[in-house]
Amino acid sequence: MDQILDILSKIRPETDYSASTDYLADGLLDSFDIVTLVSDLDAAFGISIPGTEITPERFRNAESIAALVNQYRNA
Amino acid sequence: MSPQIVPWSQIQTQIDRIRATHRVRALTNCFTPLTDATDLAMLASDTAVVFACAETDFSRLYYHATDVASLAQLLADFKSTLPLVIGYVDKAKNETLCAAFRDTGFVETAHYLRMTNSAFPVPDTAEQPEFATVDETDDVMALLRSTFNAVTDHLPSRERLRSLIEQQQVLVRREAGQITGLVAFQVLGRQVNFNYLLNRGRRGDGSVLKQSFFRCMAERGLTSGFLWVDSANERARQIYSANGWKADGLNDWFYTRQAA
Numbered sequence: 001m002d003q004i005l006d007i008l009s010k011i012r013p014e015t016d017y018s019a020s021t022d023y024l025a026d027g028l029l030d031s032f033d034i035v036t037l038v039s040d041l042d043a044a045f046g047i048s049i050p051g052t053e054i055t056p057e058r059f060r061n062a063e064s065i066a067a068l069v070n071q072y073r074n075a
Numbered sequence: 076m077s078p079q080i081v082p083w084s085q086i087q088t089q090i091d092r093i094r095a096t097h098r099v100r101a102l103t104n105c106f107t108p109l110t111d112a113t114d115l116a117m118l119a120s121d122t123a124v125v126f127a128c129a130e131t132d133f134s135r136l137y138y139h140a141t142d143v144a145s146l147a148q149l150l151a152d153f154k155s156t157l158p159l160v161i162g163y164v165d166k167a168k169n170e171t172l173c174a175a176f177r178d179t180g181f182v183e184t185a186h187y188l189r190m191t192n193s194a195f196p197v198p199d200t201a202e203q204p205e206f207a208t209v210d211e212t213d214d215v216m217a218l219l220r221s222t223f224n225a226v227t228d229h230l231p232s233r234e235r236l237r238s239l240i241e242q243q244q245v246l247v248r249r250e251a252g253q254i255t256g257l258v259a260f261q262v263l264g265r266q267v268n269f270n271y272l273l274n275r276g277r278r279g280d281g282s283v284l285k286q287s288f289f290r291c292m293a294e295r296g297l298t299s300g301f302l303w304v305d306s307a308n309e310r311a312r313q314i315y316s317a318n319g320w321k322a323d324g325l326n327d328w329f330y331t332r333q334a335a
Contacts, residue, residue, distance in 0.1 A: 022265075025264030025265045026264070026266075027191075027265065027301075031106040031107050032106055032164050035101075035105075039094075039099070039101055042098045043098045043099065043100065046098070048091070048094050048095035050091050051087040051090055051091050051094075051108065
């Protein structure tokens with residue numbers, strides 16, 4: 001989880017992700033950021049998240065992102 | 076080289092294949108799936124994919140590439156009977172990418188800035204907002220097309236516009252039953268994308284529309300949003316700044332290439 005928050009903070013250094021449970025609704029993450037985030041997650045965790053999984057609900061907060069990462073780490 | 080007409084699913088598969096093989100931060104301007112698009116024209120290699128989506132009288136190009144050289148090769152090879160528009164969104168200008176666009180015949184035509192507002196002003200109007208009706212979809216579409224730039228302003232399709240109207244996301248002013256001004260916006264979670272503002276009616280109606288927008292947002296509990304503005308339009312930037320909007324550092328550059 002810490003690693004995911006670290007990656008997020010590099011995308012938007014000025015943003016406090018710990019204060020939100022819904023990054024998209026709160027405007028902390030948008031579609032441009034998600035594209036960058038997916039590339040960074042792929043590289044950091046040695047996974048390849050399929051394009052069909054790049055949907056808003058998978059990037060709602062650190063927990064849902066961690067679940068997505070774990071799904072493909074264990075695949 | 077002629078691009079192939081393919082469904083979105085085939086492009087998605089190609090992008091996934093590149094991402095699975097090359098785990099690098101990709102160059103891309105494709106931020107949302109084009110699942111509803113038809114007749115997408117694709118050219119691909121092992122390290123890049125370029126595809127075109129036809130709009131009114133031009134095609135918009137999207138790409139996903141591991142490096143600039145791979146992208147440039149496909150752009151050089153991509154033949155089209157329509158003018159091509161390509162762009163990219165980033166915080167800083169990527170000079171290598173820009174050079175690749177220029178070297179393959181593209182000319183920079185516009186530069187937009189994103190502005191955000193995290194505390195909408197208290198609305199200064201007691202007037203009830205008026206919304207466009209579904210029956211007015213074609214009138215609104217005609218006003219948007221005659222006022223805004225199809226290349227840079229990403230005009231909605233008729234179906235998308237109808238959906239916005241159904242969701243009460245198009246505010247209007249009317250004179251003698253005809254729409255003379257409007258604000259179109261898109262609610263995204265707890266923030267809003269302020270898309271289009273136009274006024275062909277009485278002087279001052281533009282301000283009334285803006286106040287109607289803020290009232291509408293207050294009624295929906297929305298206090299923050301973003302918009303895109305042409306960096307060359309100094310007056311628009313000043314007006315938005317005066318209303319609390321600030322550039323957040325994100326840019327959108329547009330390049331155009333004439334038909335072969």
